[in-house]
Amino acid sequence: MTETLIRGRLLSFRRAPEHAADSESYLYEGDGAVLVRDGLIAAIGNYADVREKAAVDATEIDHRPHLILPGLIDCHVHFPQMQVIASYAANLLEWLNTYTFPEECRFVESAHAQRIATHFFDEFLRNGTTTAVAYCSVHKASADAFFAESLKRGTLMIGGKVMMDRNAPQGLLDTPQLGYDETRAVIEDWHGKGRNHVAITPRFAITSTPEQMAMTQRLAEEFPDLHIQTHLSENHDEIRYTCELFPDAIDYTDIYARYGLLRKKALFGHAIHLSEREADAMADSGAVAVHCPTSNLFLGSGLFSLKAIQRREKPVTVAVATDIGGGSSYSMLKTMDEAYKIQQLLGERLNPLESFYHMTLGNAVALDLAGRIGTLDPGTDADLVILNAAATPAMRLRMETITSLSEELFLLQTLGDDRSVVETYVAGKASKPEAAA
């Protein structure tokens, strides 16, 4: 039995913080340790107590004075868009048609998909993200490459072969039948293999005919426990066009509802411009709105009402994500930095405890995976990130004046990025790639 004792300052949330000084919402241990046994967290707590529970020959790794948190979670990314980031476009639809669709056509080639998969996992683990919910391309080969790399790394990843059968280049189209058959094949090949989860993935209503939407409904009924992911209400032109394509629906959200896609574990990227009716429908169904702040700013899509949507009489569950490659950073720290600024523009406060809750337990709850990831609770998977709030000269200087955990977290979020990630553990194994990799 291999045991590892990882020493440092522990931070793990118990529930969503209710205010900026809500110290009951998290566990903090100034001289703490995590005992890892067979990829799981066996014990946590004060170093001396945990040391007593460890085998005498346990490997000990000392990360003091750094923070030990659960691995970060990113609830919406596009694996085939690593070479789309930083594309200069006026808006979502221009960006999709000019850069994104042509780039995704290249994923018909397994060799290309495999090369990008290697980079994708390197970049996420370098940024301390141990779980991501990813769109692959329409090609089954892209999903095969993604999940094979995940199996190799031992990560808990959620991914899906995109289904799309109209309004895109020929090289990116499947058919209702092919989309159904290949999604089933991806589920059979990969779901439950290692720590992989497959998500049913219609790209968005613009790129699926009513016939394909009906097939996604069939998949959703046949696999009621699987995640579903798609896009919703990101951009005003997109919303207008979508509603023209489905004239019988009351609004954009109603299109997905009509095809049985509005449910728990269904993740709707962006959801920026929802009406009250749509927000009610989301809340009633338990569906999740996935906030992608760097993308929303980069593409000029709009300001998501993160705080207001959670304060409603019927709150909508919110997850947070990078949305690579519409998003402009792989870092969940930078992502929450931009989320904070969006709330500032809306006259709202997003406190650092909330930000770190969202990146960890909040996203795990949204994914219905809180029993496995998102905390340091014993019995859960030992996915960890070690964060250094004094990683750069500028951070070190600012750290001199910092007197509380909240201030330290806020500094990490505001100036931190992959340089603040000292190490990333996947199922207890040190997995941060070298900077040059």
Ligand code: GUN
């Ligand atoms: N809507 C449909 N596809 C996409 C995509 O790839 N990125 C973003 N940001 N929005 C989308």
Ligand code: ZN
């Ligand atoms: Zn997206």
